[in-house]
Amino acid sequence: MTKPINAIVVGLGASGGIIAAELAKAGVKVTALEKGPHYPADYFRDKHDEIRFYTRGALVPHLSQNPITWRARNGEIATILPWASGPLGTTEPLHLPPSIGTGGGTLHWGGAVWRHRKADFQMRSSLIKRFGETALPEGTSVVDWPMSYDDLEPYYDRVEWELGVSGQAGNIGGELIAGGNPFEAPRKRGYPMPPLRSAAANARFVESTRRLGLHPFPQAAAIASEDYKSLKACVYCGFCHGYPCHVNAKQTSHGTSVPEALATGNLDIIPFARVIHVNRESEGGRIKGVTYINAVGQVHDVEADIVVLATYSLENTRLLLQSGINANGQVGKNFMTHCFGWFSGVLPEFTNSFMGPLVGAHVIDDYTSELIPDNDLGVLWGSPITSFPGDTQPLEASHNTPPEMRTWGAPYKEWFAHSYRRIFSMHTQTSSLPYAGGYCDLDPNVRDPFGQPALRMTHDWMAHDMNSMKFFTGVKEAIAKEMGMTEYWEEPNPPPYHLSTHEVGTHRMGLDPKESVVDPYGESHECENLFVVGGGQFPTLPSYNPTMTIQALAFLTADRIVGKI
Ligand SMILES: Cc1cc2nc3c(=O)[nH]c(=O)nc-3n(C[C@H](O)[C@H](O)[C@H](O)COP(=O)(O)OP(=O)(O)OC[C@H]3O[C@@H](n4cnc5c(N)ncnc54)[C@H](O)[C@@H]3O)c2cc1C
Numbered sequence: 001m002t003k004p005i006n007a008i009v010v011g012l013g014a015s016g017g018i019i020a021a022e023l024a025k026a027g028v029k030v031t032a033l034e035k036g037p038h039y040p041a042d043y044f045r046d047k048h049d050e051i052r053f054y055t056r057g058a059l060v061p062h063l064s065q066n067p068i069t070w071r072a073r074n075g076e077i078a079t080i081l082p083w084a085s086g087p088l089g090t091t092e093p094l095h096l097p098p099s100i101g102t103g104g105g106t107l108h109w110g111g112a113v114w115r116h117r118k119a120d121f122q123m124r125s126s127l128i129k130r131f132g133e134t135a136l137p138e139g140t141s142v143v144d145w146p147m148s149y150d151d152l153e154p155y156y157d158r159v160e161w162e163l164g165v166s167g168q169a170g171n172i173g174g175e176l177i178a179g180g181n182p183f184e185a186p187r188k189r190g191y192p193m194p195p196l197r198s199a200a201a202n203a204r205f206v207e208s209t210r211r212l213g214l215h216p217f218p219q220a221a222a223i224a225s226e227d228y229k230s231l232k233a234c235v236y237c238g239f240c241h242g243y244p245c246h247v248n249a250k251q252t253s254h255g256t257s258v259p260e261a262l263a264t265g266n267l268d269i270i271p272f273a274r275v276i277h278v279n280r281e282s283e284g285g286r287i288k289g290v291t292y293i294n295a296v297g298q299v300h301d302v303e304a305d306i307v308v309l310a311t312y313s314l315e316n317t318r319l320l321l322q323s324g325i326n327a328n329g330q331v332g333k334n335f336m337t338h339c340f341g342w343f344s345g346v347l348p349e350f351t352n353s354f355m356g357p358l359v360g361a362h363v364i365d366d367y368t369s370e371l372i373p374d375n376d377l378g379v380l381w382g383s384p385i386t387s388f389p390g391d392t393q394p395l396e397a398s399h400n401t402p403p404e405m406r407t408w409g410a411p412y413k414e415w416f417a418h419s420y421r422r423i424f425s426m427h428t429q430t431s432s433l434p435y436a437g438g439y440c441d442l443d444p445n446v447r448d449p450f451g452q453p454a455l456r457m458t459h460d461w462m463a464h465d466m467n468s469m470k471f472f473t474g475v476k477e478a479i480a481k482e483m484g485m486t487e488y489w490e491e492p493n494p495p496p497y498h499l500s501t502h503e504v505g506t507h508r509m510g511l512d513p514k515e516s517v518v519d520p521y522g523e524s525h526e527c528e529n530l531f532v533v534g535g536g537q538f539p540t541l542p543s544y545n546p547t548m549t550i551q552a553l554a555f556l557t558a559d560r561i562v563g564k565i
């Protein structure tokens, strides 16, 4: 850095929190504009309330204020997310963008964290090498990332050690470690904390998958298994995924990065500041600042040397489009999301499905990404299979019963009384491929109460998504039978919803300014000193949860801004 700079960070979620902290620690004066509240440190002590957080979605953006529309294909009229407009509120936090307020999505995330595999950074090359170019479905825009696993490894390490991750390493410097993931990419060192304690019911999953010749290992988690830095050890309360943590065991930017940034005296947070426009000096020129609406509806302009948009992939996209920053027409293209495969069953013994974090889980990686075996269905890219033994409160469980069951009356009550405490779930999330018909733009018909156009998603599940689900349903059924489940079922397949909170790709990173929106550091090709960060940068969507890579990229962007690289 040659002269003192100041920066605006828009959004204090997973990526914005890290960037604000790293900039503030480097002496940059940061103004953070956050659409939601800045929650006091102990605000969530009384969070054990399923109706408030799960049914009414207390933390997630509400569609009346933050409309997003969806249609399956071009030419149709889009409607406000039809699957997310339940009578009591939002019905399910996973069917909307992540939380608003300081912490963003990390306020109520599950905390399942993954380093991507080496091949995840080279999806196109890997697919062509194995299956040939003709295997790529027509219209897909699958590319390689402009960086490798080795480039990002030091940043994954920083996420694990600076923010705190629990887990069991499987491969340190090429040496396989017993108990860990034998398929993981080599890491320089292990995790700073041991894995979370696993639910008792997990033992069946572990033994059964081993009998099937598979390799289960504990899920790495952004949850403290023991006291670590500012994190306190998890107490396995069971109101975890979809809830804030009352003991500060979950790693959130609200509890980790933001307090660090505030302690420097270099961060000012303006809560309830809804950014509506990114302002620049002239067409193609340097960035100037942003315009926001405050809590009482007043409109303000703020200026800075650098602007970082960290408002989640979808809102980043909406803001770029609304600000006319899309000279090459690439903003909003290449939309990708995970195709969720929630599979549940009933075990003979109690599983106590209401206890523990969702990610007190085991995983098998035998069929993930490029490890997918040859198959007649033409599935090109695989998924991990994760056990979900707990963290299921009664209302959530009542939304996930065998499909043929009537959800009222005496038989239902009997089923629930017997089976709720015996539920055991498994999960897959297959990668959707970027294709020409999957994109986001501004909805010409729907506006929010502040007069801003809604984001419109156009996306349908493709044959590859359906075939992937079919393949993995078969594997999960085999595991369920081996585990001795007395009944099992899967949620609608493919899902009726097209939001998984893993929406990526819509401001793709790349080296070619004609074909991408930002460079590998997240800086806009079109607008100097504008950084646009988060999953929107991903050129392809690996089947792992995205946030750890989003956090690693945030550290990379911060290093770039303060001149370390
Ligand atoms: C229930 C749930 C469980 C999840 N579990 C996992 C998991 O286990 N593992 C995983 O990897 N990922 C998980 N995720 C996804 C994870 O939350 C996101 O990947 C991550 O938060 C994205 O980070 P981000 O920085 O891009 O955006 P966010 O964390 O969403 O932060 C965006 C911030 O920007 C603010 N903002 C938005 N618009 C504006 C505006 N116009 N002006 C000002 N501020 C604005 C928001 O209020 C928010 O604070 C989960 C999400 C949910 C909802």
Ligand code: SF4
Residues within 6 Å of the ligand: 223, 233, 234, 235, 236, 237, 238, 239, 240, 241, 243, 244, 245, 246, 247, 248, 249, 250, 356, 357
């Ligand atoms: S299960 Fe653990 S991490 Fe999750 S909310 Fe409860 S105490 Fe926090």
